[in-house]
Amino acid sequence: MPVRAMGGGKVRSTWDATKCRVAQRDGRHGVVEWCVLEAWFDRHRPSTIRARRHARLAAPEDGDALVSASIGPAGEVVALWAAEPDLAELIARTESPGAATFPGTRTSRPVAARVAGYSPEMVVAARISSLRATYPTAQPLPDGRVLVVGSRCRWRPAGPERNATVYDSTGTPLLEGTLGDGIEHVRTTSRGEIWVGYFDEGVFGNFGWGEPESSPPVGASGLVRFSAALTREWEFSSQNAGSSIDDCYALNVTDDTVWACYYSDFPIVRVDEDTVTGRHNEVHGAKALATDGSHVALYGGYRPDGNRLVTGVLTDDRFQVTGEHLLADPDGKPLPAGTRVVGRGPDLHVIAGENWWRLGLEDLEGAR
Incomplete structure (x- = not known):
């Protein structure tokens, strides 16, 4: 029996790819019929887990556009907003000969921005009059201060660009510094520690x-x-990881x-009082993780597993998978493009545009 990939010749997921490989192998030898295989695999297809609606991120002012949203140490959303015409300045790219484009590291002019916190009600924390960092993220610091960090930063002989600024609650800059280029994550603690x-x-x-x-x-x-x-204050060492x-x-x-979980071996690493321990993990490509110290949920993966949600437990030396699912929006539909998923403690926070959805390990207890 000839066998094709699912969906008009296209493999929709790793699960479908596995179905096709098994069917092709067994079909050549006449061991099973494709319809039997398809029925078996469909019964064992990863279940869909729906995120829970939590809140909607209201703009501080009419005409504001969402620049970025992250999760603070208390599980609150910290969002950075700017007027719609200014948005392009904060996510600017430059084109080089050969049509290659690169992200800008500084805006061409000062941009007014607003930082708002949601828990889930909105509280405007700071109004920044002259933001210059591009691709910025905001995080809270003690005493009402706010940290804003741009993800890109150039080194120059006269000194590197400063891509981190601490503001007071009125938006007045208090301190500037350099946290480096190529920043993927910025997370603060309630004590004011900054993990990058x-x-x-x-x-x-x-x-x-x-x-x-x-x-x-x-x-x-x-x-x-x-x-x-x-x-x-501290930096990672692979000695124990x-x-x-x-x-x-x-x-x-x-x-x-x-x-942390990182390329290229993707161990699950714990840092406790500056001591690093690592566990072997065979789930590659996860972009977010939630954990209570013994149970773990890993979200994301390489195409076509972008919405994969893998649950499991930590043993002495490895992550043991107990279930594989697909994360969907509250209506059961695939997460929209541009959705960002962030783990804080045992919770996954899903930011899809101005929608804030959540999923905790307790929501997965019946699905593990």
């Missing part, structure tokens, strides 16, 4: 970092903790413990 995870360009160098005549990348270790004064960080895919920060 870097993607590959921040680890290996770009925009002048890592050249013979320049400074090593700030994020060369892949994971760094800074103080509220923007000074480096088993492998170094090439790209910090997932980061979960609580006041007591930090968890």
Whole structure:
């Protein structure tokens, strides 16, 4: 019996690809009929888990556009807004010869922005009159202060660009510093510690970092903790983790413990009182993780597993998978493009445009 990939010749997921491989193998030898295989695999297809509606992120002012949204240490959303005409400045890209484009590191002019917190009601924390960092993320600090960090940063002989600013509750800048280029994650604690995870360009160098005549990348270790004064306090070492960080895919920060999952071996790593321990993990490509210290949920993966949700438990030396699911919106539909999923403690926060959905490990108890 000839066998084709599902969906008009296209493999929709790893699950369908496995179906096709098994069917092709068995079909050649006449062991099973395709209809029997299809029925068996469909009965064992990963179940769909729906995120729960939690809140809608209301704009602080009419005409505001959402620039970014992250999750603070208390599980609150911290959102950065700007007027719609200014949005392009904050996510600017430049084109080089050959039509290659690169993200800008500074706006061409000062941009007014607003930082708002949601828990889930909105509280406007700061009104920033002259933001210059591009691709910015905001996080709260103690005493009503706000940290805004741009993800890109150039090294220059006269000194690197400063891509981190601490503001007071009125939006007045108090302190500037450099947290490095290639920033993927910024998470603060209630004590004011700042944890930063870097993607590959921040680890290996770009925009002048890592050249013979320049400074090593700030994020060369892949994971760094800074103080509220923007000074480096700690950085990751692979000695006890088993492998170094090439790209910090997932980061979960609580006041007591930090968890990470990173390219290329994707171990699940715990940082507790600056001590690093790692566990073997065969689930590659996860972009977010939630954990209570013993149970773990890993979200994301490489195409076509972008909405994969894998649950499991931590043993002494590895992550043991107990279930595989697909994360969907509250209506059971696939998550829209551009959705961001962030893990804080045992919860996954799903930001889809101005929608804030949640999913906790307790929601997965019956699905593990």
